[in-house]
Amino acid sequence: MTNPSSKLETPESIIAELNKPLPIGRTLFTYGMTVLAFALTGLALLPLVEILWSILRQGLPQLSLESITSLPAPVGVEGPNGFGNAIVGTLIMVGIASAISIPFGLLTGIYLSEFGKNSKTASGIRFITNVLTGIPSVIIGVFAYAVVVVTKIAINNGQIFIGREAVDQGIGVPLPGFMGAIANIFGYDIN
Numbered sequence: 001m002t003n004p005s006s007k008l009e010t011p012e013s014i015i016a017e018l019n020k021p022l023p024i025g026r027t028l029f030t031y032g033m034t035v036l037a038f039a040l041t042g043l044a045l046l047p048l049v050e051i052l053w054s055i056l057r058q059g060l061p062q063l064s065l066e067s068i069t070s071l072p073a074p075v076g077v078e079g080p081n082g083f084g085n086a087i088v089g090t091l092i093m094v095g096i097a098s099a100i101s102i103p104f105g106l107l108t109g110i111y112l113s114e115f116g117k118n119s120k121t122a123s124g125i126r127f128i129t130n131v132l133t134g135i136p137s138v139i140i141g142v143f144a145y146a147v148v149v150v151t152k153i154a155i156n157n158g159q160i161f162i163g164r165e166a167v168d169q170g171i172g173v174p175l176p177g178f179m180g181a182i183a184n185i186f187g188y189d190i191n
Contacts, residue, residue, distance in 0.1 A: 021027075070082030108125060116122030132140075 022030075066080050067082040068087065069084045070080040071085055072083065073079045073081040108129070112122055112125060116125070
């Protein structure tokens with residue numbers, strides 16, 4: 001009868017096998033592929049570096065406190081040409097989004113951790129948050145654009161405009177009216 005433990009390799013033999021140098025061909029191939037990967041990465045970064053350099057070279061001399069705080073000049077008018085409205089608009093949008101999302105996020109987190117441990121509602125909320133976490137914000141933005149702008153419906157003198165015509169007419173269904181219609185569908189009286 002043979003001893004089964006004699007067929008097992010000892011840790012020293014395994015370590016010696018792992019520390020054995022690779023054949024020279026594999027080593028050269030590994031180094032060659034590493035150099036090729038770095039070279040191609042540098043080649044791919046060249047246009048990006050050129051764009052960044054061009055922006056910095058042409059943009060930094062134009063950047064001043066006046067350009068940050070002033071409004072864009074009308075076409076054909078000389079004068080301060082700034083982008084203050086873009087900064088203010090961004091701050092307003094971030095503020096509104098934060099004012100809406102932070103309380104909902106906190107309240108949802110408190111509900112899920114304290115009250116809705118095993119309920120069906122909590123499972124649904126967890127599923128929705130996992131889905132929304134996994135979707136890039138650009139995709140959500142394109143979806144919102146498609147729903148709100150492209151399929152916008154406007155009614156003008158008995159004619160129904162859908163999509164671009166609604167945007168061109170500038171008479172889309174306002175959000176409060178839309179919310180009222182949805183509330184009426186579900187049987188809520190908002191008057």
